[in-house]
Amino acid sequence: MSATNAPTEAPRWVTHALVPLINLSLALIISGLLILALGEDPFEAISILAYGAFGYPEAIGYTLYYTTNFIFTGLAVAIAFHCFLFNIGGEGQAYLGGLGAGVVGLAIGHWPAPITLILGILAAAVFGGAWAFIPAYLQAKRGSHIVITTIMFNFIAAALMTYLMVEIFIEPGQQSAESRDFEAGAIMPFVHDILAQLGIDAGHSYLNLSFVLALICCVLFWFFVWRTRWGYEIRSVGQNESAAVYGGIMPSRAIIIAMCISGGLAGLVGVNEIMGVHHRLLLEFTAGYGFVGIAVALMGRNHPFGIFLAALLFGALYQGGQELAFDMPNINRDMVVVIQGLVILFSGALEHMFRGRIEALFIRRAKTAPSAAAAAE
């Protein structure tokens, strides 16, 4: 490599692997100290957590089920961020996405499964995207700040869903605000059922084919962002709006496209939850996935591969954490939330605490290489 190639940049593996790993380790060390303070052995805790996340087929299944949600919301935050928009509304968009999937499930559950499922996926994306369109439009045309509007839209989504569930979708004669169960056509097959047909026993978990959809979305995301004109325009607007205008790119259009895709991706959480797991429409199935998506996107550096890894990490924390709370008497669910919070804090909010210094270290180290090379010439 020529010396002029990367004058002021650290090697990619430092930026993309070493720094996140150090941040993660710090979060785990502090978590370990907390666990120690509670009178439990941190090493035992981490082995329980790891076992709970990956130790047996059902654990892996649940970990990947959570991962699926985090991939959707992580990608949703990332596409908006490529347009320099902070979409805090993943939660509401996921909620509306579930509504879309639910409406399809209730209406045409008796149709053949492939058609119903595909229509359900489309409906979830369209509902989520439409929910994001309104803040996007307000940002693009009226300058209303997207952070504020998307937060507000989370509350509106919650209120709207409560109304719809209580007044319209509730199964008659029932106390809880849940719809009737879907018919067979609207049920996303469980992975353990598919594996069982192949003769593999994977226990029982929530993992369903939405996971495959999430992986497909990762690949499509990469092509969309880096290999299409729309991705190019979205990134241009995100990186340098006046250069984008100079290049004939309309920022308002890019903002609306990016946000609609973002909302659509978040809406797919609804497919995983409603068609994949619950098989009926209900309340509060989003469970904060939309917010965790922000941390996932940050940690994954807005790249689908990084988002996949970060989503897997959070999936493991969710699933292993439950096992931990179950197994260790002094550690309850709230403690698990604290550990998740620490990971988010170090890999998200404190992202730049060490990054600069570590990268500078490698940049300084790199200086000896070219002079040695020059001496050799």
Place this chain on the structure above:
Amino acid sequence: MAASDAGRGASPPSGVVPPALEVIGVEKWFGSVHANSNINIRVAPGTIHGIIGENGAGKSTLMSVVYGYYRADSGKIQVNGETVQIKGPEHAIASGIGMVHQHFMLVDTFTVLENIVLGVENGRLLAPNLAAARSELERLERDYNLEVDPDAIVGELPVGVQQRVEILKALYRGADILILDEPTGVLTPQEVGHLFRILAALRKQGKTIILITHKLREIMALTDEVTVMRSGKVVAQVYTSETTREDLAAMMVGRTVLLRVEKSAPNPGEVLLDVEDLSVKDNAGIVRVKNISLQVRAHEILGIAGVAGNGQSELMEALAGILPRQSGHIRIKGEEITGGTARGARNVRAAGVGHVPEDRQHMGLITSFEACESGILGYHRDEKYNGRVLMNHAAIVADVGRQMAEYDVRPPLPRLRTGAFSGGNQQKIVLSREMNRDPDVLLVGQPTRGVDIGAIEFIHRRLVDMRDAGKAVLLVSVELDEILSLSDRIVVMFDGEIVGEVTQDEATEQMLGLMMAGERQTPQESTK
């Protein structure tokens, strides 16, 4: 002169008086770039010392080391013969070093007095401070002939006066050594004259001045000694009286440089760009361009001279379709251009106009993009770059790579991040993109700002080639030399209006300078 008893060359024997500032063996790396390599400079007290070099030669890095923004990897700095540890600007100030930045570090909404006191207030109450500062300021103004109204709001002052505030600020902090980084870039020739008189007065009072510049003329006019830097090294330290512009230029570049641009006699053809009665407001709603009419013909370079901020930028952006016009007409080859902002930019491009914007980092490029992505900005919808859904990435890389090779962009790597290229090479990426489409009209803003001499020569040659190929070129530049040597006709803008028009043969620097300061051309002088 104090310098005369010191020896000359890179390692003069020590004289009786220790140098005001001595840089000894300074090394600075940025990543793998050796920005400063074994720098040795001695600046004699009471002199004006020029530091000249191309962009990227390491001048600014060196001065940042001296002023404490960067720490040197090795080497030391001595002030009046004593080694000083400069770990930050506050140490530099304590050692008597002051700096006037290229971009002023002033609070626009504060008064002159408040700006000068800022950061060196004593105690909790501001009022007694301001009173003490006022009398000190009056003394400084008297001593150095730096008249400024202490109660004026800084943002309302002309740039030349703002610069005086910066100088006063440094003096107020007790600076004996004053570093000026490219101080004349934003000034009219008259303001430059005033600045030079101030600097001469400071030298008379025993202050030591270090002038960083890439303008040979200023070095010759003002300095006692000059240090020439090239690619991170000091290549010469000479007495100004014993050198010439041509020698300095050759030392800067490492070869002989053509300072004038050779071009054939003008032969203007049909009108390609026709502007009629154009008025433009900027984004803040202020009218920046007032009823301007001008025409650019084929085989012609029209230069627009003026001090920065007199409406040239807005005129360019309006012509490029980006800023919506308030009134008037813009016609390209007779066709009216419609639309503003992004759509306007697209229409103008489609009409066969290339636009090299004034600020390449702000508008012309996206520094975080790969060069091949920046190299298609504005043309990313072209058929050859797009398949049905995906962009044709291989074609983009190949096409931009070819453009880069043709314009000698170094390194010629289309996958490298745009921001990793030097200023001159970034500019070549923009130029190659805009010229390669063979536009009929080329709008060029500050084509050589922050570009090294070697690249300037190349860029000027390309612009003249465009003109010779029968294109219309509109050139906006604050560099008078550039306007004078390239343009067939020159118009001068002041406060949004055209105050005069001359041909290249008639134009003199003095005449343009007066017009740039707002003096209207008298009817007898007019060419029409």
